[in-house]
Amino acid sequence: NAGVTQTPKFQVLKTGQSMTLQCAQDMNHEYMSWYRQDPGMGLRLIHYSVGAGITDQGEVPNGYNVSRSTTEDFPLRLLSAAPSQTSVYFCASRSLIGSGNTIYFGEGSWLTVV
Amino acid sequence: AQSVTQPDIHITVSEGASLELRCNYSYGATPYLFWYVQSPGQGLQLLLKYFSGDTLVQGIKGFEAEFKRSQSSFNLRKPSVHWSDAAEYFCAVDTGTASKLTFGTGTRLQVTL
Numbered sequence A: 001n002a003g004v005t006q007t008p009k010f011q012v013l014k015t016g017q018s019m020t021l022q023c024a025q026d027m028n029h030e031y032m033s034w035y036r037q038d039p040g041m042g043l044r045l046i047h048y049s050v051g052a053g054i055t056d057q058g059e060v061p062n063g064y065n066v067s068r069s070t071t072e073d074f075p076l077r078l079l080s081a082a083p084s085q086t087s088v089y090f091c092a093s094r095s096l097i098g099s100g101n102t103i104y105f106g107e108g109s110w111l112t113v114v
Numbered sequence B: 001a002q003s004v005t006q007p008d009i010h011i012t013v014s015e016g017a018s019l020e021l022r023c024n025y026s027y028g029a030t031p032y033l034f035w036y037v038q039s040p041g042q043g044l045q046l047l048l049k050y051f052s053g054d055t056l057v058q059g060i061k062g063f064e065a066e067f068k069r070s071q072s073s074f075n076l077r078k079p080s081v082h083w084s085d086a087a088e089y090f091c092a093v094d095t096g097t098a099s100k101l102t103f104g105t106g107t108r109l110q111v112t113l
Helices: none
Strands: A004-007 A010-013 A019-025 A031-038 A042-051 A054-057 A064-066 A076-078 A087-094 A109-113 B003-005 B010-014 B019-021 B024-026 B032-038 B044-050 B056-058 B064-068 B073-078 B087-094 B101-103 B107-112
Touching: A004 A087, A010 A019, A019 A031, A019 A087, A042 A064, A042 B101, B003 B087, B003 B101, B010 B019, B019 B107, B024 B073, B032 B064, B032 B073, B044 B056, B044 B064, B044 B073, B073 B087
Parallel strands: A010 A109, B010 B107
Antiparallel strands: A004 A019, A019 A076, A031 A042, A031 A087, A042 A054, A064 A076, A087 A109, B003 B024, B019 B073, B032 B044, B032 B087, B056 B064, B064 B073, B087 B101, B087 B107
16 A cells, blocks of 8 residues: 655755655545644644645645645645755645544655755 | 644653653644654654543554543553654644644654663
């Protein structure tokens, strides 16, 4: 079972460059989300989606765009990278059928902006 | 808005000793509660979760957690720590809506031999 797959695992960007972090899940989950993890801050929600064509902002959305054209994919775009976006990014998904379902995480993408 | 507090940033225990990691939450009702573990350079793995019912929940790797409504706490425990338990542990609160999984800042566990 693939679960939640993120690519790339490591990336170095120059300030002002753009890139897309890819996320795919094969569990037919309605909900997908992106978190960033910074030392001493835990995980903070960037954007989330409850289904294809539906996205919304989380706690720290500035500088990031998302789209959800299919159930499986939820890419995160950095249009003009800044050093403050150096972080570890996690994609996650969960089923919305029922309550309190486990959220499954990808293995993370380490991004450095120089 | 809900919040999660993990008051201990870093804990060191000897192998074989008992462990308790603290987690307090702020939310008006009873939330869904989770503990995740993250090994260095890895993603997050679910240890256990509480939805309702028995307030003492068992998880993987010999961990357990107890929900105490009166104290708004969900502390993680293990009777005897192994060196492989060294990792960072995150408590998370889910209020039942899709977007509201809130994490604590984490507790880094170091195990000495």
